[in-house]
Amino acid sequence: MKLRNVQALRAIAALLVVGVHLVYDEFRIFGTGGLLQWSRQAGAIGVDLFFVISGFIMITTTWNAFAQDGAASAFLLRRALRIYPFYLITLSLQLMLAGAAPWALHWAPQTPWQLFASFLLIPHGQDPVMVVAWSLQFEVYFYLCFALALRFARGYVPALVAAWGTLTLVAAVLSVAFPIVALQFVGSPLTFEFLMGVAVGALAASGRLVLPRTLFAVALVGVAGALALATHYITETATLDETFFRALVCAPPMALLVYAAVGLEERARAIAPRPLVALGDASYSLYLWHGIAIGFVSFVVARLHPHGRVADLVFLAAAFAVAWLGGLLVYRFIERRVIRAFRHLGRAAPERAIVAKPAVA
Numbered sequence: 053m054k055l056r057n058v059q060a061l062r063a064i065a066a067l068l069v070v071g072v073h074l075v076y077d078e079f080r081i082f083g084t085g086g087l088l089q090w091s092r093q094a095g096a097i098g099v100d101l102f103f104v105i106s107g108f109i110m111i112t113t114t115w116n117a118f119a120q121d122g123a124a125s126a127f128l129l130r131r132a133l134r135i136y137p138f139y140l141i142t143l144s145l146q147l148m149l150a151g152a153a154p155w156a157l158h159w160a161p162q163t164p165w166q167l168f169a170s171f172l173l174i175p176h177g178q179d180p181v182m183v184v185a186w187s188l189q190f191e192v193y194f195y196l197c198f199a200l201a202l203r204f205a206r207g208y209v210p211a212l213v214a215a216w217g218t219l220t221l222v223a224a225v226l227s228v229a230f231p232i233v234a235l236q237f238v239g240s241p242l243t244f245e246f247l248m249g250v251a252v253g254a255l256a257a258s259g260r261l262v263l264p265r266t267l268f269a270v271a272l273v274g275v276a277g278a279l280a281l282a283t284h285y286i287t288e289t290a291t292l293d294e295t296f297f298r299a300l301v302c303a304p305p306m307a308l309l310v311y312a313a314v315g316l317e318e319r320a321r322a323i324a325p326r327p328l329v330a331l332g333d334a335s336y337s338l339y340l341w342h343g344i345a346i347g348f349v350s351f352v353v354a355r356l357h358p359h360g361r362v363a364d365l366v367f368l369a370a371a372f373a374v375a376w377l378g379g380l381l382v383y384r385f386i387e388r389r390v391i392r393a394f395r396h397l398g399r400a401a402p403e404r405a406i407v408a409k410p411a412v413a
Contacts, residue, residue: 057313059332060324062105066335068098069184070342070375074368077350082364093286094279097302099187100245102339104306106191107249108256108314110198111209115257118206124199131195133397135188138390140171142340143182149344177233184339193237194246209254213247220244224292241292241299248307256314264315268322271312274305331376337387338379345375 071088072095078086117123162170162181170180173189180186201212223239255261278301285297316322324332331338349371358367 055314055317056329056332057317057322057324058105058108058310059335060328061101061310061313061332062335063328063331063338065098065101065105066331066338066342066379067372067376068095068101069339070346070372071095072098073343073346074371077346077371078364078368081350081354081358081367087361087364087368090283092283093288094282096286097275097278097282097298097306100242100298100302101306101309102187103190103194103242103245104249104252104303104310106194107246107251108253108310109249110194111250111253112257114198114202115206115253118202118209119204120202124202127202128195128199129397133394134391135191136173137394138336138387139173139185139188139340141386141390143171143185146182146344175233175237177236182340182343184343189237190240190242190246194243209250213250217244217247228292236292239292241295244299245303245306248303249310252307252311252314255311256318261311261315261318264312264319264321267308268312268316271305271309275309278302278305331379334379334383334387337383338375341378341382342375345378346371349374 071091072093075086075088075091075093075095078088114123114127117127166176166178167181168174169176170182170185173180173185173192175189175193180189197216201209204212220239220241220243223235224241225239227235227239281297281301285301286294313324349367353363353367353370358364
């Protein structure tokens with residue numbers, strides 16, 4: 053069973069990220085007077101929502117798997133098969149396309165080690181070749197740590213969450229004095245967003261869902277406030293202060309939003325519309341491929357030498373539409389086929405390791 057509201061939130065998260073990258077292309081074409089220039093990096097909080105949802109999904113899809121033989125390895129295998137094949141194919145195709153059409157992928161020359169690290173999603177102190185894959189580096193880190201947690205009984209989850217949070221804070225403090233890549237990565241406050249998702253998932257899986265309508269309204273106000281603050285606080289270059297801002301200001305309303313959305317669906321009071329759910333299913337494709345969609349529209353529009361707000365509005369609408377449609381098409385004709393092609397490998401993992409309440413995507 054799939055939670056439609058959670059899938060819809062995935063779509064919203066992906067569209068927020070699309071908005072961030074639209075700002076860059078809009079600036080190149082229309083300058084500082086562009087319609088989206090006021091928003092700056094605000095849409096980056098879409099990644100914060102992704103991280104909360106990631107923690108939620110991991111705990112709910114493994115709710116009955118803690119301390120079971122083979123659960124940790126099964127979890128890692130399934131996650132690796134879900135993330136890596138499509139990512140590697142996408143990165144390879146985009147690199148080939150970038151050779152023929154530079155607008156398709158913005159990236160700087162890489163050393164052999166940086167290129168290797170980018171393909172394996174290993175943090176190496178610089179942006180990966182595909183810039184948006186920085187968030188996948190965190191996902192892989194979350195998977196590894198969560199797999200370790202699966203070796204313990206479920207009753208230890210609160211203690212494990214507390215230990216992980218403490219480790220994150222210690223690493224963050226040490227990274228100030230010792231700017232080592234590993235310390236900076238492990239000490240990123242963005243880990244707390246994942247842990248918030250774990251907490252929300254534990255509440256949902258244990259049936260503790262209360263006041264969904266009221267909390268949904270509160271969450272919307274909180275998210276709106278976070279977006280407003282993010283326009284002034286989030287910049288292109290993430291700093292420790294900024295990531296603390298995102299974890300402390302942006303993530304809590306996102307976590308509350310996920311909690312309330314699940315509660316609304318559990319009580320059949322509000323279910324997201326099908327088009328948004330469909331885009332949520334394709335959110336991974338949209339996330340990885342939207343740069344090409346925006347680049348293509350920008351490439352075409354820039355050569356028309358447009359000016360004025362009407363032209364800007366047409367550009368933004370076209371870019372969003374092409375990104376949306378492109379994400380759906382890539383999902384249907386590439387990602388789904390990749391999933392099917394590698395699905396048989398996942399059967400090596402015991403089915404009992406993935407038992408959900410509620411079941412999620």
